[in-house]
Amino acid sequence: MNELLAELKNAVVEGDPERAAGLARDCLAGDIPPAEIFELAIVAGIQEAGVLWDCNRYRVPDVILAADAFNEAVAVIEQHLPLAGDDVRPKVLLGVVEGDVHDLGKNILAAMLRGAGLHVLDLGVDQPVAAFVEAVRTEQPQILGIGAYMSTTMLAVPEIIQALEKAGLRASVRVLVGGVPTSRQFADDARADGWAPDASAAVRLVTKLLEGGV
């Protein structure tokens, strides 16, 4: 691999946003095709951070800083990437249920999904049922990820799924559930399509669902 690309990948893995942005500019100045910079260095870097998380070598702060570096590097090169990118990439909509303002898990998942090459739409935290339904109607995502981080707020998850059914939108979207108090049983009972215990597992599940593997 080109030495600059390797350095950029390391800057993302090590969570150094300033160095990552500088190296992304150096890569562009060195006439490396933007698509190669994105795939071979920036995405490869955030994916390696995910692997280090999976094998228990990275903690949440390491992943946050890697995501920061990923975002800074992407900001440098995104104007050089093909304009049609957002139109063809699978779309994932993420949101946290009403009454719940925990955004850490959602933010980490968003960064890791972007690193997996997906178009991520962030609905935000503390979102009422109607906001989920409206966003599914207007954005038409392939995947909806619902986060609930409290035992009481997670009761909104089946309500969102029922509202999607009532609106005739349920068949158009695969629904995933995540958050500390949730479980596979809870997701099954809510008639979701999947559950993941952490962000890394959620990325694998989304990938499988998009490949039609679940």
Added chain:
Amino acid sequence: MTHDWLIGRRRVAAAVQGTPDCVPIYAALTEHARYLFGIPARTFYTVPEVFVEAQLLVSEYYGLDLPAVHGDVINIEAEALGRKVIYRPRSSPLLEPGPPLYATRAEVDAMPEIDPHRAGRMPFMLEVYRLTGERTGLPAERWFTAPFSLLCAVQGYERVVRDAAHDPTFLHRLLAALRERVLLPWIRASLQYELPTWAAIGDDPWASFPIITPAMYREYVLPEVVALQQILAAGGYRIAVMGAWGDARTDDPAGVLEERVRLQGALRGLDPDVQRLGPELYAQVAERHNVALGLGLDSRLIHDGPVEAIVGRVRDYVDRAARRGRLTLIINNVPANTPVAHIQAVVAATRLYGQYPIGDPLDALDFRLPACEPFADFARRRGSLAIEHGESFGDHE
């Protein structure tokens, strides 16, 4: 209230020192109590009589050994400093997300010393302590937010992570200000309030692995707790800091447990760590340091059930960690909508398997879930101000 909490208190004291008649059990069940009574969050978390009566009555209903009157501990100091608290029907009070309270060194330096008798809901908590003492005859447990978790509450966790990486001197300055101008005045005021006591407990959920790195723990968590301990010890006070989890996510779990003893003056392990590492490891570390052991049962298991799995977990922990004495079981953060029968199962199983001398084998003891009076009937029979504020009282069994 006529319940005699002294019986349970003696059992817990006996377990701290050695071998009681039975392994004690208690629970943090604030949101579960609110749920059973159907009380709106704003009322529950701002009216001391309602807050205290509801939790005492629910603790008594389940036959817990200690009254559990906790609340949203990690909001209190941040709210006193100006963070807005929002009340939603389905959750405990939440700190409204927003920019960090302190963006510059000048803002940190201008932080005033809080007045515990006026700031935010500190007066509410002081009244909660007084009422709890009055109703139980025992000094209420005093709680505070541990330094690192307070830092996250006022700044936002992600900002703390970024400052730890890029501007550590700013974080140290802010931690020192929080210690001197918030935590010390608040802890001293709460300990000296009626009924006065000499020990307080810090809640430190943000200091959990993998939410923090080992380097952050060594730089920001441990030194601040030790500094608080030393300053308060000079006045004859003690603090223990708990609520952090993630022991099983570290490279050296035994080493982490050794550190926990230092911060807690005892050892408390929480599921899923205890389940993953095994209760024996916790028992061994506690024995090596000659301290009492508390094991926190998995709140998701208690919520989801089934009863057989819950009873099996209690039997397993008693079997593997109670034989030397000095064990207490805890249900850490009972989820609001946990079925009543599941908590009854925990208590009944603790009473059956936790009787000293501990049976061998415990499988030989036949567990049966006792028939219990419905909670609503019990509460009506006892009478409580909390019933009057319950908008959906009796709907959740």
